[in-house]
Amino acid sequence: xxxxxxxxxxxxxxxxxxxxxxxxxxxxxxxxxxxxxxxxxxxxxxxxxxxxxxxxxxxxxxxxxxxxxxxxxxxxxxxxxxxxxxxxxxxxxxxxxxxxxxxxxxxxxxxxxxxxxxxxxxxxxxxxxxxxxxxxxxxxxxxxxxxxxxxxxxxxxxxxxxxxxxxxxxxxxxxxxxxxxxxxxxxxxxxxxxxxxxxxxxxxxxxxxxxxxxxxxxxxxxxxxxxxxxxxxxxxxxxxxxxxxxxxxxxxxxxxxxxxxxxxxxxxxxxxxxxxxxxxxxxxxxxxxxxxxxxxxxxxxxxxxxxxxxxxxxxxxxxxxxxxxxxxxxxxxxxxxxxxxxxxxxxxxx
Amino acid sequence: xxxxxxxxxxxxxxxxxxxxxxxxxxxxxxxxxxxxxxxxxxxxxxxxxxxxxxxxxxxxxxxxxxxxxxxxxxxxxxxxxxxxxxxxxxxxxxxxxxxxxxxxxxxxxxxxxxxxxxxxxxxxxxxxxxxxxxxxxxxxxxxxxxxxxxxxxxxxxxxxxxxxxxxxxxxxxxxxxxxxxxxxxxxxxxxxxxxxxxxxxxxxxxxxxxxxxxxxxxxxxxxxxxxxxxxxxxxxxxxxxxxxxxxxxxxxxxxxxxxxxxxxxxxxxxxxxxxxxxxxxxxxxxxxxxxxxxxxxxxxxxxxxxxxxxxxxxxxxxxxxxxxxxxxxxxxxxxxxxxxxxxxxxxxxx
Numbered sequence: 001x002x003x004x005x006x007x008x009x010x011x012x013x014x015x016x017x018x019x020x021x022x023x024x025x026x027x028x029x030x031x032x033x034x035x036x037x038x039x040x041x042x043x044x045x046x047x048x049x050x051x052x053x054x055x056x057x058x059x060x061x062x063x064x065x066x067x068x069x070x071x072x073x074x075x076x077x078x079x080x081x082x083x084x085x086x087x088x089x090x091x092x093x094x095x096x097x098x099x100x101x102x103x104x105x106x107x108x109x110x111x112x113x114x115x116x117x118x119x120x121x122x123x124x125x126x127x128x129x130x131x132x133x134x135x136x137x138x139x140x141x142x143x144x145x146x147x148x149x150x151x152x153x154x155x156x157x158x159x160x161x162x163x164x165x166x167x168x169x170x171x172x173x174x175x176x177x178x179x180x181x182x183x184x185x186x187x188x189x190x191x192x193x194x195x196x197x198x199x200x201x202x203x204x205x206x207x208x209x210x211x212x213x214x215x216x217x218x219x220x221x222x223x224x225x226x227x228x229x230x231x232x233x234x235x236x237x238x239x240x241x242x243x244x245x246x247x248x249x250x251x252x253x254x255x256x257x258x259x260x261x262x263x264x265x266x267x268x269x270x271x272x273x274x275x276x277x278x279x280x281x282x283x284x285x286x287x288x289x290x291x292x293x294x295x296x297x298x299x300x301x302x303x304x305x306x307x308x309x310x311x312x313x314x315x316x317x318x319x320x321x322x323x324x325x326x327x328x329x330x331x332x333x334x335x336x337x338x339x340x341x342x343x344x345x346x347x348x349x350x
Numbered sequence: 351x352x353x354x355x356x357x358x359x360x361x362x363x364x365x366x367x368x369x370x371x372x373x374x375x376x377x378x379x380x381x382x383x384x385x386x387x388x389x390x391x392x393x394x395x396x397x398x399x400x401x402x403x404x405x406x407x408x409x410x411x412x413x414x415x416x417x418x419x420x421x422x423x424x425x426x427x428x429x430x431x432x433x434x435x436x437x438x439x440x441x442x443x444x445x446x447x448x449x450x451x452x453x454x455x456x457x458x459x460x461x462x463x464x465x466x467x468x469x470x471x472x473x474x475x476x477x478x479x480x481x482x483x484x485x486x487x488x489x490x491x492x493x494x495x496x497x498x499x500x501x502x503x504x505x506x507x508x509x510x511x512x513x514x515x516x517x518x519x520x521x522x523x524x525x526x527x528x529x530x531x532x533x534x535x536x537x538x539x540x541x542x543x544x545x546x547x548x549x550x551x552x553x554x555x556x557x558x559x560x561x562x563x564x565x566x567x568x569x570x571x572x573x574x575x576x577x578x579x580x581x582x583x584x585x586x587x588x589x590x591x592x593x594x595x596x597x598x599x600x601x602x603x604x605x606x607x608x609x610x611x612x613x614x615x616x617x618x619x620x621x622x623x624x625x626x627x628x629x630x631x632x633x634x635x636x637x638x639x640x641x642x643x644x645x646x647x648x649x650x651x652x653x654x655x656x657x658x659x660x661x662x663x664x665x666x667x668x669x670x671x672x673x674x675x676x677x678x679x680x681x682x683x684x685x686x687x688x689x690x691x692x693x694x695x696x697x698x699x700x
Contacts, residue, residue, distance in 0.1 A: 007437070083645065084601040084602055086659050089356040090356060108604065109603070111657070111658040112602075115659070134604055139643065139646055139648065140601070143604055143605065251433070252491075254492070260489060265671055266674050269619065270621045291489075294670060298488075298489065308434070
């Protein structure tokens with residue numbers, strides 16, 4: 001299995017990734033949703049371009065370094081960074097990027113907005129800023145529609161900034177509450193005389209219900225491009241829809257019920273996402289990955305039936321973090337290895 | 351706090367790391383133990399050199415790529431790779447390395463030993479091979495002393511190889527069982543007429559009891575150089591002994607009991623090592639890091655008392671995996687930033 005690739009390796013099946021991109025783009029097209037994929041999952045300019053070619057209106061990034069890679073190497077020209085950007089170093093880099101392509105960011109505080117304003121006060125065009133809203137996920141975001149309107153007014157009043165709309169990372173499965181929250185926030189902002197041109201929602205867990213939040217004008221998703229064991233466990237994809245897998249070699253079979261592979265937490269990561277075990281061995285649903293040390297993974301089954309040197313292919317719990325572990329991935333189509341690709345946007349501090 | 355460093359950043363306090371190195375070297379010297387530090391924790395040639403300068407007899411690596419970096423950039427000339435090395439690509443690289451410095455590897459199967467032999471059959475000097483023994487940790491290793499003797503005999507008979515001794519990654523706190531296991535294995539091997547010149551044990555959890563396994567001739571440890579929250583939780587170090595920390599910025603304070611920082615699972619990792627929460631905020635023992643998403647960490651406390659833009663310093667649960675997340679670390683001494691260092695041996699497939 002992929003003898004030309006040494007292990008452990010992260011394999012990306014482009015046939016599967018492209019089918020995933022096209023399937024969800026078709027869903028968005030059918031429902032009149034604008035799609036803005038989050039590239040944190042793949043960090044590959046070529047896949048960002050493929051998402052745009054399929055019909056995405058732009059991309060989402062979480063870090064300035066991701067946006068830099070996608071703009072410089074991917075030629076992407078519409079980027080939303082869904083993060084509070086703070087501090088002189090990142091603000092200077094943001095200003096440089098904003099001079100090159102249409103760029104939007106989010107914020108959930110006056111303090112962060114004031115930092116953005118100071119950096120863009122003399123920019124040729126104002127920076128587009130969305131207000132991040134906490135619609136129930138309890139991460140970042142203003143916590144009430146009225147607070148969203150207050151911050152929108154503050155942004156609109158700050159030099160160098162343009163209030164551009166609302167953004168949320170919603171809790172999955174609570175579409176009705178999210179819709180209600182966003183509709184109330186939109187009304188509150190409009191009552192201040194400010195137009196709300198963009199309302200950005202997202203998340204792979206709720207992707208097939210995106211249309212149930214009609215207040216949203218665009219949808220952001222990352223994991224859908226690869227899928228993973230967490231998405232499969234939610235019933236949102238099959239193993240055949242998983243584009244990312246880890247190719248590993250059995251390095252030891254110490255007991256009839258146990259084998260050790262050369263992929264540990266430095267490849268598969270310790271992310272559980274509520275699951276038991278650290279991944280799914282394709283073709284061997286009886287095997288559990290019960291423990292990871294840094295460079296070893298422990299496989300257990302009633303009868304392990306593996307030999308030293310044999311290779312296994314594993315769908316990890318969480319594709320987005322596995323992408324981030326190695327400097328390169330192996331692009332394949334079915335059983336055919338295509339090329340090695342550098343993971344352009346990984347390993348950067350910010 | 352370190353204004354010249356953008357966040358999130360991995361800080362290494364060299365004063366603390368050097369004190370950790372010297373403290374444990376003194377313990378080994380006092381007990382007549384030979385020390386062979388595992389460089390997976392830092393992956394920095396300069397710290398490997400510092401460990402050697404303090405008195406270590408050589409280093410331990412887990413991967414061929416780590417050994418390559420330490421030999422090429424670190425000038426280290428005695429390396430043990432504690433891993434079953436399989437497959438033509440890695441064996442070819444191993445052969446190249448073995449031509450440059452004294453190199454040892456381990457194996458726990460005849461199949462892996464035969465692969466090593468095939469790669470070294472025509473080498474100018476034989477490859478030193480230790481038998482990996484499972485003394486209770488249930489990872490790799492032959493599972494009985496008799497099996498260790500069988501494999502030692504097999505290695506001794508294979509062309510290109512030299513049987514060099516025994517190696518184990520022992521279960522912490524079971525020194526008496528480990529000593530008994532190794533003593534029996536040594537006797538079994540010697541009964542075959544083979545000398546056992548090296549018995550290598552290791553592990554930071556049992557580091558202060560290393561002398562309680564007198565069968566061992568050398569001790570391998572990694573985490574001790576930095577320490578981390580897991581080591582502190584075992585009572586083996588104080589927070590002041592933790593050389594690695596993550597510098598993060600508060601990016602949002604959405605509620606009086608909650609703040610969000612710019613360090614998530616892509617820096618701190620999801621490793622729990624049996625602990626609750628994802629790290630310790632220095633100076634704020636009341637704060638719990640309750641959740642990580644990829645680029646966000648959630649801090650909670652009765653009264654969070656942090657402001658947007660403020661910086662915090664976090665001791666992660668597991669230093670060895672945090673080292674592996676970013677392409678560079680920031681070397682500091684106390685409050686003074688010294689320089690940025692590339693993490694030479696990270697991000698490599700193997």
